[in-house]
Amino acid sequence: MTLWPTSIPASLSHENQSNTVDGVCRYDRNSLMFTVVPVYIGIISALGIILNVFVLMVFCLHKKACTVAEIYLSNLAAADLFLVSMLPFWAVNVAKRYTWPFGESLCKLVPFSITMNAYCSIYTLVLVSIDRYLALVHPLTTESVRRPLYAKLACVVVWGVCVLLNVPVLIYRKIRESDTACFNAYPTETKKETETAINITNVILSFIIPILIIFFCTLKIIHALRNRLRDSLNTEGKEQKATTLILIVLLAFLICWVPYHVIKILDLLSRHNILTRCDMYLNLTQQIFFYFAFFNSVLNPILYVCVGRNFRKKVKEVFSQMSNKRKSTFSLVSTRTNLSRSVGTQEATKSSAYL
Template sequence: MPIHCFDQSISLPSVDENHNNTDYTLCRYDENDWIFTLLPVYILIISVLGIILNVFVLMIYWLHKTACNVAEIYLSNLAAAHLFLMSSLPFWAVNVQKRYDWNLSETLCKLVPFSISMNADCSIYILVLVSIDRYLTLVHPLTHGRMRSPFYAKLACVVVWAVCFLLNVPVLIYREVEHYPEKNVSRCFLSYSDQTDKVVSILNVILKFIIPIFIMSFCTLKIIQAVRSRLRERFSTQGKEQKATTLILAVLLAFLICWVPFHVFKILDLLSRYNIVGGCEFRLGWFQQIFIFLAFFNSVLNPILYVCVGRNFRRKVKETFSQISNRRKSTFSLLTTCANLSRSVKTENATS
């Protein structure tokens, strides 16, 4: 039975007992591997940055005087998924630092991977919604205009959260802690059979990579064609939509850069387990370990893109801080007026 770090089927080379000794000798890693020292520090850094930056994004959308439009509803849900994901990573940083010796409760063994996997899935499918929204806006602006309302955007987000929750229920059911007395360690792993694990891995690749990438790629190509067509026609009446589209394309590109390497190695690992391609399955597992945390850096990168690329977001930031400043000034003015009135009343009472 293979032991897994994540729901994404990342094998632990130190405890996987289904491989022959030859493979283990060829692919063995040093016990003092740098992955156990540098990776936890990296995870903690991106966790802190991700929490701060995504809280900032959510506060701007929440405090701004105007309601969110359709694109902003999707981006705020994306920030929420990133925030929950980043909040769960410190637990896994501790687990990596302890060489995957799980010292926490079995409840956390279920909840932490569930939160990581579910919110990663939510971020992927919310990006699918974002790309579909941009596609409808630019390619079919008239025929599907009614579908682009805040109500339908919120409903779509609720459906995505619900579906991603259901997809990850098996993590809550099959995650468990098992103690290995001969090594004096406890592992948090998915208790699938080897055959079930392979089926789940194939479904994960299809549902969490191939289908979303196909939809996003199709929509992105159509969006780029529509933008070029409008530029050729000098159609500038949709300047606001153009700015939003630039931000969305940057977010989609960042997603591809961060997530594709992990899924490529995951597919190679799956093909290796079926003996379709040769290679070291342990080494592929470690590459997955590294690239999954590169993928999580996407949660830090998106808020930075909002500020650097999103003109509308920068405007909202300025307006929000202006609102807060004006409220403070009005509150201070009110307190000063009350204090002056109180002094004048006391003075009149004293003189009378």
């Protein structure tokens, strides 16, 4: 299932503006969404860029190397930054009532950024869940596996796999000549079969499989934490803090993205006449949950600051590093200035002596 609204706004067609055309619900051209959604996306984009750049700067500028958990969180921030950097183009598209003014390259790249964010985020959280599972359930036997180098390699693999999973977006996303709409142009002769195959494959790969893995690991993590508390065993401080932050980030992702995935599954069922979309208002709810999911890219860095004690400590240390660096630079400049003045004075004294 492509992670993209499958509904066709009224502006994308010159057909009769009825409630449904070819079984697809349509929008009124004067719908409030064309004014509210662009403003919402603009705010999300601005906040997301500022906050995620801040998170990446903290992780990159800190003098200590990132832990395994921090590598995964920085990878999550990078995926969020990629998304919010592309969202202003989509905001303009909505404001123009789904008329695409940016050319075919961006018509492919902007949807690609959204699908990449969804895939990379959920599979990064799969890595995070597995890491926490190994750290708390099998802490002794898997210590050699949980290394920063392996975490970086795992992130590279995730990005590579996500690019492959999103190749259909780059292939089929095109601009329609009749109304300059950016849409999925599947081959006419096999349109239904191609769309169905892509939808079913992506439902399994982008939602069902990762959610099952995350659910399994989370249950084991919670069970391990309960056992440690019951047995009066103290979990190592850093591991416990990292686990708390990651579980909250995981919960935030599920709250933001699961409703959209569920609606997309219902939408897929409706396309095979199992459900009637307009009767169940699937079209409207799909749009609402789609745009609500963007909020996750802003929520993550806020959670790092509010919940992550280690992250707040890193922030203070980074600012302290920068302050010390400025002081040392200022001191060096002052020393050089004083030295230059001293040399100048000595040269003047020697000149006067010769005279």
